[in-house]
Amino acid sequence: MEAALNIQKALVGLRRHSGQDSFSLQAAEEYVQLFTEAIAQEGLSPAEAALLRNSLAYAHLFRAGCLRHRGRILPAWRDDGRARSGRSAFGNGG
Numbered sequence: 718m719e720a721a722l723n724i725q726k727a728l729v730g731l732r733r734h735s736g737q738d739s740f741s742l743q744a745a746e747e748y749v750q751l752f753t754e755a756i757a758q759e760g761l762s763p764a765e766a767a768l769l770r771n772s773l774a775y776a777h778l779f780r781a782g783c784l785r786h787r788g789r790i791l792p793a794w795r796d797d798g799r800a801r802s803g804r805s806a807f808g809n810g811g
Contacts, residue, residue, distance in 0.1 A: 745776065745779050751776075752769055752772045756769045775800070
């Protein structure tokens with residue numbers, strides 16, 4: 718079964734920062750914020766909300782990897798927990 722979600726064009730992709738790539742901590746933080754804000758929208762179908770929660774969980778795992786790479790173990794551990802619980806640092810993820 719394939720899931721798709723229509724996301725406003727303004728939400729597609731992330732900003733690039735000079736001297737950084739898609740795997741930077743700043744990009745990871747933007748992933749988390751992007752999906753947290755998308756989940757907060759009213760009128761999402763259950764399938765859309767589930768897809769966004771899964772994407773948010775992945776974003777937390779991605780950010781945890783960036784944090785671990787920088788030796789920031791406690792914040793990484795918190796993001797691992799948020800990924801498992803579905804909760805975001807910016808509020809409840811669902």
